[in-house]
Amino acid sequence: MENLLLGLSTAMMIENLIACFAGVFLGTAIGVIPGIGAMAAISLLLPLTFALDPLTGIVMLAGVYYGAEYGGSTASILLNLPGTPSNAITCIDGYPMAQQGRAGVALFVTTIASFVGGSIGILVLSNLTPLIVDVALAFGPAEYFALIVLCFVAVSAIGGADPKKNFAMILLGGLIGTIGIDIYDGVERYTFGSAHLLDGLSLVPVAMGLFGVSEIILSVKTAGAKVRQSISFRSMIPSRSDWRRIFWPMLRGSAAGCLFGPLPGTGPSVAALFSYANEKKLSRQPERFGKGAIEGVASPEASNNAAVQTAFIPTLALGIPGTPTMAIMIGALMIHGVVPGPLMIENEPRLFWGLVASFWIGNLLLLVLNIPLIGLWVSLLNIPYRYLYPSIVVLICVGSYSIANSVQDIVVVLLFGLIGYVLRRQGFMPAPLLIGFVLCPMLEENLRRAMLMGRGDISYFFSSTISVVALAISILLLASALFGPLLKSVLIRRRRVSS
């Protein structure tokens, strides 16, 4: 409590308030624009922070980071264009909601879910940091491997009706994920001699192509027949049954976010993916998912916002960056002579708690900032589509160009747009492809690292409680998925026989 007061008194200083507002505002804007991510904005602001007080600087950079997570869902819902990697999963149900004329509700729920997730993440950050640090350090390659296997089993339910097609897409996504230099042997896999492919493909251009560009090609024909969106404030408020539907998904999503966020090997994207799959599993009507289920928006959004807040735990408390963006944060602190790590919280309590307090302020600002903006965003959809879609095409191009100041990423977007279009016309779903693309490389990396560390001994995978538990749950889930329907049919037959 004393700590938080110290933090609040620092964060409420006028220059920190301004920095916080500027950060979250810019972050939201950056998140809304497809392609360009928090990375670009943060590196742009980095030189500016050299001249600022370290706290003021980091408050602003952090604001951009979590602000982008808020804004990133906007384009996912309105245009099927993921703004940041962790918002890709929001497309699956957010976009259908918009197509049904419920874009306002979807954005409103997203804002609320983001706030709830962010708040829970901050609570964990300010109260459970020592515990989380221990958990994060306990995760070695064997534990990551087990956790990712669990994720894989959990998310296998995402996709269309034909399991063959879903499975083919997961494999294809995984194969695309192997492109680039293999970190273990330095072998170049599927690079075709191109230097651009050495680092592999990044998630945002792939997802933008698969979801966004393919969607534009599909919808050009039906340009006139768009559902008109109501932009009155009342129409955006979720109904009572909506509230009931999203309450637990938001909390479960936040919890998953707090678990995955601080793990440097997973982060917000996997958190969102897992939360979505989890809700689909738990739902009594899983068939609603993919067709505009409000839980499918609330849960991953709460999750990724909880994850971005808790991702600060290893960064600040251990000096270990979980993402490249976090590495910039560490750089920004170090350039002022502040060394993130176990001693920082003790030596620089003003800085640590000031930052935590600024997260509270930033999340409140985002809530206040975003709710009035919903009407504006939704009204964009009422622009005649023949004017809207060429503009989106250009925004996708410029946004992807800005990722690395090169046309290379636009080529990737176009290629995956074409692949996505053809596959969708043939009844293949892009979501499983994305899942394979995200999870397969992580699985391979940790599997091979565990084999190296265990010197090839399989028992290394069962050497800790975490990995044993995660693998056991995976096996149970897998068994229930395989034998569940069988058991059900047997039971039904028996009942029939007995009656």
Place this chain on the structure above:
Amino acid sequence: MLRKICGLALAALTASVVSTVGASAQYPERSVTIVVPFSAGGNTDVIARVIADHLTEELGQPVVIENRGGGGGTIGTRVVAKAKPDGYTLLFGVTGTHSVNPNLREVGYDPLQDFAPVSVAVISSVLMVVHPSVEAQNLEELIALTSSSSGSRLNFASGGVGTVAHVAGELFNERTGSSLAHIPYKGAGDALNDVVAGRIQVYMNNIPAILPHVTSGTLRPLALASATRSKLLPDVPTTQEAGLEDFEMGSWYGLLAPAGTPDDVIARLHEAMTTMVDSEKVNERLAALGSEPTVSESPEAFGEYIKGQLDWWKEVLDRPAFH
């Protein structure tokens, strides 16, 4: 009249002479771009931004950073190799782009022929650290431990094949008869979690990647692979002092221009770089990042240095441990 014409002609002549001299003396006339061949926010990028800030003050024109990441630095380096050699597009080259990658694969540029070196900016040496759980207080004890039979249970980490951390570890194995296992990661940042947790027991990487963890006491420094001690860690002995001869390595970061850039432009840039060593601001900022500014005596000296590094890495990477 004639006098007037003569006078005019003279004036025009002097004006033209002045303006030609002025053209190069006035370099730069507009903003200069330094291409950083990595994405923004990384170690190289942050160092480059400190240098760019200094150059902006020295040259009186904005010096801006343009990030062209991809292919481990190959893409951005290629862009500069083909850029117009007018002094307005420069490269922040590093060990990876000019010493390692050309020895590993076809990169599409010649690290020596395609560039006009200006000056080195930072040279970081490899720091050898162990996790506190390792029972070795100094390098001698570590070598005794790693070369014993129980040494093969220990791991060392790197940010990938052909990085300085990988090479340092393999050379250490070769030199001391140890068999530490190499565990590669996607980058130095990714390796840290396992290093701090103690699953990686021995870690040898450039000072900046490790310094915060040494300062905070999470990792124990044993030796610095350099000829002289570092001002940042005055208590850490060099490898030679600690009993490991001929084990010096590190990474460099420096400023290069495309080949064919006029000599006076190079000289002007080199002159602007030299004042860096005495700049308190630069020293302070780089120290915070775990580095110190270093400047080549002359552009030619930097060229020699790059050639020497390229040859050293070629010789090292040809060894069987890297195939």
Place this chain on the structure above:
Amino acid sequence: MTRNATWLLLGICGAAAFFMALGYQAGGGSGIDSATVPLILSGGIVLISLLGLTFKQDTETSGIELRPLLAISAAVLLFILSVERFGLIPATLASMVAAYLGQSERRIAPFLVYALIFAFAVWSLFSMGLGLPVKAIRGF
């Protein structure tokens, strides 16, 4: 018919990837190396494509519509080819016009006005606001 074509194409891609992956094997061949995962994935794709060709399941499929496909591809391609050569504003204009031609309405004059305004907005946002190193218009 097109359904078979998709599975066939997927299977061929998988097979090609499988043969390429054979070349990634490290000398020893024991344990997990760079080839293992690509081999499993591409092999799996081949198998499942064979399954898909054999057992047909009726899910919604539909043909490819060429006009929107070509218009959007052309729009993106034009942008790729012209942004560094001619600058951001010409690239934006060319791309938007190509995209516009994907639908059936043809009132090109008002659209051009809109596209021009949009191009300036994009330039001021990305170039001025976000420091994207692209010129507005480049000389020929």
